[in-house]
Amino acid sequence: MGRGLCLLLSLGLLGAVWLLPSVRRRRARRAAGCRRCARNARVAAVVIPVSALLLVAGAVVRTQAAVFPLVPCSAHVLASGAVVPEPVPRVSVQPTWDAARRVVLSGVSGLALAGGRLVGMDACQSSQPVVFWRPPRTSAGGSIVGETFVAWNVVDNGGRPSERHGFGIMGEQTYLRFGPNITRGPEENAALAVHESRHVDQAAVLTTIGGPVVMPLLYTVDDAFYPAARNHFERAAGLDAGGYRTSPGTEPDPQWAVVGGIVLLLALVLRTRIRLLSRVLARGRVAGGRHAPDRCPRHSPGWFGAGP
Numbered sequence: 169m170g171r172g173l174c175l176l177l178s179l180g181l182l183g184a185v186w187l188l189p190s191v192r193r194r195r196a197r198r199a200a201g202c203r204r205c206a207r208n209a210r211v212a213a214v215v216i217p218v219s220a221l222l223l224v225a226g227a228v229v230r231t232q233a234a235v236f237p238l239v240p241c242s243a244h245v246l247a248s249g250a251v252v253p254e255p256v257p258r259v260s261v262q263p264t265w266d267a268a269r270r271v272v273l274s275g276v277s278g279l280a281l282a283g284g285r286l287v288g289m290d291a292c293q294s295s296q297p298v299v300f301w302r303p304p305r306t307s308a309g310g311s312i313v314g315e316t317f318v319a320w321n322v323v324d325n326g327g328r329p330s331e332r333h334g335f336g337i338m339g340e341q342t343y344l345r346f347g348p349n350i351t352r353g354p355e356e357n358a359a360l361a362v363h364e365s366r367h368v369d370q371a372a373v374l375t376t377i378g379g380p381v382v383m384p385l386l387y388t389v390d391d392a393f394y395p396a397a398r399n400h401f402e403r404a405a406g407l408d409a410g411g412y413r414t415s416p417g418t419e420p421d422p423q424w425a426v427v428g429g430i431v432l433l434l435a436l437v438l439r440t441r442i443r444l445l446s447r448v449l450a451r452g453r454v455a456g457g458r459h460a461p462d463r464c465p466r467h468s469p470g471w472f473g474a475g476p
């Protein structure tokens with residue numbers, strides 16, 4: 169696979185920045201003068217093609233599930249062994265955009281499908297692929313991963329008697345309703361399909377811009393400050409349709425443990441830049457250009473007054 173394609177798959181349109189001649193020249197110059205920069209370049213030269221290859225493998229899995237369709241979700245399995253599918257909820261999406269977003273997300277969608285199967289989940293096809301745990305575990309919710317709905321959230325003996333064991337329908341002695349059965353009827357089913365379809369839109373746009381990690385990253389950060397039904401992605405997708413029963417305010421409600429974790433992670437990632445900034449603050453601009461032998465300024469050791 170070409171370098172450009174690898175970058176596009178892994179980092180979206182932002183990956184194209186790495187292809188700019190000026191950026192490439194600057195990176196090559198730094199790698200020549202700094203051992204750490206050279207090492208980082210070697211790591212990137214492995215990580216980016218590997219993640220691109222994984223995404224291509226995922227796209228193959230997703231394509232396979234489109235060519236050989238999965239069992240429809242909510243199919244009723246009668247005592248006789250006959251399988252009667254419930255109608256798949258229709259979501260009205262502009263056809264070209266619908267195809268485009270499926271293609272953009274195919275890598276991640278396929279990896280979610282394959283990963284779900286690998287850990288022993290079952291798969292079915294609704295308006296999108298779904299992976300879920302078999303009974304006796306009862307699905308209570310999940311997340312969109314690419315286009316695939318991963319019903320990871322389970323409860324023990326959850327919900328009403330009719331909802332337990334994933335059988336979703338009252339008086340269900342003769343058939344089993346195959347699927348996660350999070351919704352309790354066709355209307356809820358259709359509403360949830362619209363909600364998840366909006367998440368697919370969000371994921372497709374963000375993946376195009378910055379690759380597959382952008383949506384989960386932004387969602388997690390948003391959720392740390394605006395948890396659950398306050399989350400902007402959830403509000404944009406529709407709270408009622410998404411099964412959020414309570415409507416809290418729109419003001420932030422920071423989850424300090426998560427916020428702390430994010431700050432710690434940011435400090436780790438930006439460690440070398442913060443260190444360089446500390447030297448500039450302590451000793452003025454000129455310290456920003458000084459460096460240790462075989463190191464660029466950013467990768468030179470020493471905080472504040474110490475260092476080159």
Ligand SMILES: [Zn+2]
Pocket residue numbers: 198202203204205206463464465466467
């Ligand atoms: Zn360096």
Ligand SMILES: [Zn+2]
Pocket residue numbers: 363367401402405410
């Ligand atoms: Zn949602």
